[in-house]
Amino acid sequence: MVSPAIALAFIPFLMTLIIRHRHYFLLFWRAVLLRKVRDYVTGLSREERAFQYVMTHGIPGDPENILSTFDTWCYHSEYLSNVGPEKGKILERLIYEKVPLTLLELGTYCGYSAVRMAQTLPLNARLYTVEMDERNAAVAEKIIRLAGFDEENGECRGVEQIISPSDEVIPHFRERFGVDKFDFVFMDHWKRCYLRDLQLLEDHNLLQEGSVILADNVIFTGAPHFMQYAKSCGKYRWKIHRTHLEYFHYIRDGMAELTYVGLK
Structure with a gap:
């Protein structure tokens, strides 16, 4: 005692x-x-x-x-792991700079980042957002519609929601949705899936030279295997945007920006 x-x-x-x-x-x-x-x-x-x-x-x-x-x-009130306003500005700035026409979001969650991207897209762009949790996907659908981005309002900037595990939908994107390549990919789902899904995008030839992959939370909670691969495989130029955890300014975090250069 x-x-x-x-x-x-x-x-x-x-x-x-x-x-x-x-x-x-x-x-x-x-x-x-x-x-x-x-x-x-x-x-x-x-x-x-x-x-x-x-x-x-x-x-x-x-x-x-x-x-x-x-x-x-x-x-x-309560903490939600949306991308938040600080990181959201980085996401919006990159979309303004790159002007992507085909975008993939892995991890719709509540639809917050989908709305941020949709309002920034060129008029003829298309965002495909993937969420495996049906309950969260139902919330996201209502948020996206509430913000004014749906198929019924005549808006050309389309958001297509896909309810499926990412590793099941990525291999079939080309035949199911007619997508040849993605110009921009935003990863904000399970961090342990970042590397697996990046390699799936490579294996199924869904990236082209200049495609941008933006991955959230690479410092907190971190995605070490994903970052090690991105730095060492020779397929990407990379940099870290140092930020803070969404809604917690005293916890450091970061977003990884990868630009696909292919095999040299």
Whole structure:
């Protein structure tokens, strides 16, 4: 049994640990503990609760307002792993610069990043966004429609949602959707799938010289095997955009920008 003197000696150490890593404790509270409590009390997922807030407070057909309303919820109520405003600006800037016509998003989640991309796309561009979780996909569909991007409003900038595991849909993109190559790929799904899906895109010849792959969360929580491959395989030029975790300015994170150069 631990003596009171030994227990008291650990108090300064524990207090220092909590203070130094308080932002991670806060993230754990908001992303895990608070979520479980509210899931139980409301009977809804946090993604569904977020949609209810956005539907109540957002302006339909105004993408910027929908995004800012989403951000307000995430800053002040519950944490959601959207790309967020800081990284979202990097995503938008790259789309403005590269002017891609065929885009692939892996990890629709709640539709936040799909809306960010859709409002930035050229009028004749097409975004295919893939989500394996049916419940999250249902929220994303409603968010995308609420922002004004759907097949019924005459908008040329199309968003096509695909509910499927990424490794099952990537090999069949060409025959199912008539996509020859992707100009831009945004990865924001399970980090352990980044390398597998990048290699699937290569194996099925869905990348061309100049195709851009933007991968989120390569520092927190990290995708080390993906980054090691990107740096060593000789198929990509790469750089890291150093940012912060979405909605947590004191936790460092980053996005990896890869440009496909093919085999030399």
